[in-house]
Amino acid sequence: MSVVRFLKKEKWDTFGIVIAKQLMRSASSVGANVVEAKNSSTRAEFRRYYEIALKSCNESKYWICLLRDGFEKMGSELKNILKEADEISKILATSIIKLKQDKPKSDKPNT
DSSP states (O other), X not given: OHHHHHHHHSOOOHHHHHHHHHHHHHHHHHHHHHHHHHTOXXXXXXXXXXXXXXXXXXXXXXXXXXHHHHOGGGHHHHHHHXXXXXXXXXXXXXXXXXXXXXXOSSSSOOO
């Protein structure tokens, strides 16, 4: 949500629009894949959606860094957004590792 609020309130030049659109796509993909994971029919599918969410989160961090480096005036707000994205990445990565380690009795994910 922080990304959406941030992107909506800024005035973007041509360069910024390109990066802002990429960031919006990757950031919104994180939540969409987590929601899809909750509706998976197998544990493997559940884990795969989390892996996709993690990749999207890492991509978002890249776009945030480009904005931070290209628009110095946005540094403090982007620093907070980057911190949030990093925390989400760590949660997803930890979840994926746990899903890989645990051998379920059934293939159905625990949600």
